[in-house]
Each structure stands twice: as C-alpha cells, then as structure tokens.
Amino acid sequence: MKVQEIVQIIERVAPRSYAFYPDDNNGLLVGDFTSEISKVLIALDLTEDVLEEAISLGCEMIITHHPFIFKGLKNVRMDNVHGRLLTKAIRAEINIYACHTNLDVSKIGVNEALRKKLELDNGLNIKILQPTIDEKYYKLAIYVPQGDVEKVLDSITKAGAGHVGNYSHCTFQTKGTGTFTPLDGANPYIGNVSEMQYVDEVKLESIVPEKIINRVVSAMKKAHPYEEVAYDVLPLVNESESIGLGQILVLERSMTSEGLAKHIIDRLGCEAVKVFGTAENIKKIAICGGSGSSVIHLAKYNGCQALITGDVDYHKGQMAVDLGLTVIDAGHYYTEVPVLEELKRYLDGEIKGTETFVTNINTCPYKIVSKQL
Numbered sequence: 523m524k525v526q527e528i529v530q531i532i533e534r535v536a537p538r539s540y541a542f543y544p545d546d547n548n549g550l551l552v553g554d555f556t557s558e559i560s561k562v563l564i565a566l567d568l569t570e571d572v573l574e575e576a577i578s579l580g581c582e583m584i585i586t587h588h589p590f591i592f593k594g595l596k597n598v599r600m601d602n603v604h605g606r607l608l609t610k611a612i613r614a615e616i617n618i619y620a621c622h623t624n625l626d627v628s629k630i631g632v633n634e635a636l637r638k639k640l641e642l643d644n645g646l647n648i649k650i651l652q653p654t655i656d657e658k659y660y661k662l663a664i665y666v667p668q669g670d671v672e673k674v675l676d677s678i679t680k681a682g683a684g685h686v687g688n689y690s691h692c693t694f695q696t697k698g699t700g701t702f703t704p705l706d707g708a709n710p711y712i713g714n715v716s717e718m719q720y721v722d723e724v725k726l727e728s729i730v731p732e733k734i735i736n737r738v739v740s741a742m743k744k745a746h747p748y749e750e751v752a753y754d755v756l757p758l759v760n761e762s763e764s765i766g767l768g769q770i771l772v773l774e775r776s777m778t779s780e781g782l783a784k785h786i787i788d789r790l791g792c793e794a795v796k797v798f799g800t801a802e803n804i805k806k807i808a809i810c811g812g813s814g815s816s817v818i819h820l821a822k823y824n825g826c827q828a829l830i831t832g833d834v835d836y837h838k839g840q841m842a843v844d845l846g847l848t849v850i851d852a853g854h855y856y857t858e859v860p861v862l863e864e865l866k867r868y869l870d871g872e873i874k875g876t877e878t879f880v881t882n883i884n885t886c887p888y889k890i891v892s893k894q895l
C-alpha cells in the first residue's frame with residue numbers, strides 16, 4: 523500500500539479537522555505520499571530507539587501520536603536530536619506520520635483505547651466529557667446502472683461514507699428506471715447520440731459526514747461509469763454525533779479510591795499512580811488519556827466521583843481535593859499507550875499486504891524509583 527492510502531484509512535476515523543489545538547501538527551511530517559509501504563511501526567513518540575527499531579524491522583513508515591516536528595525547525599543538524607533523527611529517517615527512506623489530538627477524540631482514539639484497557643464499564647452509557655465537534659451529516663443519493671452498484675458502493679465506503687456507529691457499508695438501494703438522451707458532443711456509456719435511453723438503475727443512498735462529503739463525491743464520480751453523473755447531496759437534521767475529549771463511564775461495581783488505583787496499576791502496567799483525595803463509593807468516573815488537568819472541573823460538574831488521567835501537578839491536584847473529586851494520575855504515557863494496539867487492530871482490519879507492529883520501546887521519559895528498591 524502507498525503512504526497516501528494508509529493516511530486516508532487513518533483519517534477516515536481521525537480526520538485532521540478533529541484536531542483541537544490550532545497549532546497541532548498532524549499529517550505526513552517526513553516522506554512521500556507515493557512511497558510503497560510493506561511494514562509500519564506504531565509508537566507514541568519518535569525517539570532514537572524507535573527509529574532504530576523501525577530500521578531493524580524493515581519498516582518504511584512510522585506512525586506516532588506525538589508529532590515529532592511540532593514547532594518550526596530552525597535547522598536540521600546532526601548535533602541536535604531533531605536534526606539527527608530527521609536525517610537518519612530521510613536517509614533510511616522512512617516516512618513519518620503523526621496523528622495527535624485528532625486521534626485523541628477519534629472513535630479508535632486514546633480515550634476509547636483507555637476505556638477498553640481499563641475494563642471498568644460494560645461499554646454502554648458512554649458520554650463525551652468535553653465535546654469539541656458536533657458532526658453534521660449529509661445524505662448522498664447516487665443513480666447507478668445496476669451492473670456498477672458494487673464498484674460505486676465500494677468507492678464511497680472506502681472514502682468514508684456509510685459509517686453508522688460500529689457499522690460500515692450502510693446503504694439503502696432502490697431499483698428503478700433512469701432515462702436520458704445523449705446530445706451532440708456526448709460520449710455515452712450506454713446508447714447512442716439522439717436516442718432516448720431507458721436504463722435499469724439503482725438509487726444508492728448513504729450517509730456522509732460533512733467534512734468528507736467532497737472526498738466521497740469525487741471518489742464516487744471516479745468509480746461511476748457515466749460521463750455525467752446524477753446524484754443528490756441533501757443536508758440532514760439527524761441528531762449529530764458528539765466527538766471530543768475524555769469519556770464519562772459508569773462502573774460495573776462501585777470501588778474505593780484505593781481499589782480503583784490498584785486496578786489501574788494492574789490494567790495499565792504502570793509502576794505506581796498518584797491519588798489525590800479519597801472516596802469510598804466511586805460509581806461514575808471520567809477518563810482522559812494524556813494530560814487531563816484541564817477537565818477536573820468538567821468531571822466534577824458531570825457528577826463523576828473520580829477522574830483518571832495523567833500530568834496532574836500539585837496545585838491542580840489540590841484543587842481537585844478541594845472540589846471533593848478523586849483524581850488518579852497514572853501518567854501521560856500509560857494512559858495513552860493503549861491506543862497503539864487499538865490503532866494496530868484498526869489498520870490490520872483495513873489494510874492489505876502491509877504488516878503493522880507496535881513498538882517494543884517504552885518511550886516514557888521517566889521511571890519511578892521507590893524506597894523499597
């Protein structure tokens with residue numbers, strides 16, 4: 523598969539328009555959209571060890587969550603880590619792609635992966651903690667000759683149409699008769715100039731998110747056999763799907779703050795967690811992978827008894843205690859790393875002929891050293 527095809531598959535569920543930092547730097551950072559990719563390495567961060575791992579595995583592409591190039595580069599030199607890694611990656615013809623805050627809020631993103639890894643809820647009654655986008659939808663109706671329905675359906679679903687919840691390829695088809703008369707200058711797929719045609723056609727209807735409607739229509743036109751394609755794009759007023767940061771979950775059984783902390787250590791494989799506050803009867807929680815200090819108030823005002831996140835400093839932790847909210851800081855790395863397996867699972871189901879690997883390198887920049895050691 524080409525880089526471009528892999529990027530399209532990722533951005534079908536994590537479009538760059540989902541990014542909620544205005545200066546986020548998602549997309550292909552190094553490389554060539556036309557490169558053929560046989561192996562992909564997935565990591566949170568690009569480090570020297572991760573790059574070496576990619577080279578030794580023979581990967582031509584690295585997908586990271588944190589963008590390796592974030593702010594403007596002033597130089598590319600071997601005496602600094604950015605220059606050295608970029609030079610090495612370019613020499614090894616490795617493509618580097620980043621999906622950061624667009625992956626945070628995606629359906630296969632950081633918070634969904636964290637929720638699944640924690641195994642605290644039954645997957646029902648999940649709410650978005652901080653909605654960042656209200657997705658609008660269109661209905662796309664295409665009139666297709668009967669023999670070409672499969673080809674057109676395949677093209678629009680590959681471009682992202684027809685996704686409803688956990689279902690893909692959602693369409694409705696009605697058989698009917700299309701009519702047309704090719705005029706002078708036409709090059710008709712069926713029939714001849716000046717002869718009225720009656721053709722067995724199918725009206726193929728599907729749902730398309732607003733942000734990808736242009737992509738889907740152009741993919742449809744490429745696959746459709748007619749010179750002039752008949753199609754309708756209709757705005758829908760269906761309830762929009764909320765997309766955003768963090769999730770609110772209801773636990774299957776109530777837990778104490780200490781019990782919840784031990785469960786998190788066990789499930790996420792971290793050495794320790796920081797626990798701010800104590801609680802005896804935690805039933806409703808918020809989760810926010812990565813840095814989640816900013817959602818402490820939101821978690822409290824949504825009636826949560828606890829928040830699981832990372833990067834909580836002294837004063838923010840103190841504020842949570844004052845609010846009566848238990849905050850468990852399991853670390854930025856450990857609350858985000860489950861997304862790597864989730865992304866691999868998604869890609870393995872969508873791409874053919876390209877192998878994917880999750881890095882074996884722990885890129886957490888610190889270690890906990892405790893008194894007992």
Ligand SMILES: [Zn+2]
Nearest residue numbers: 812813854858
């Ligand atoms: Zn992060």
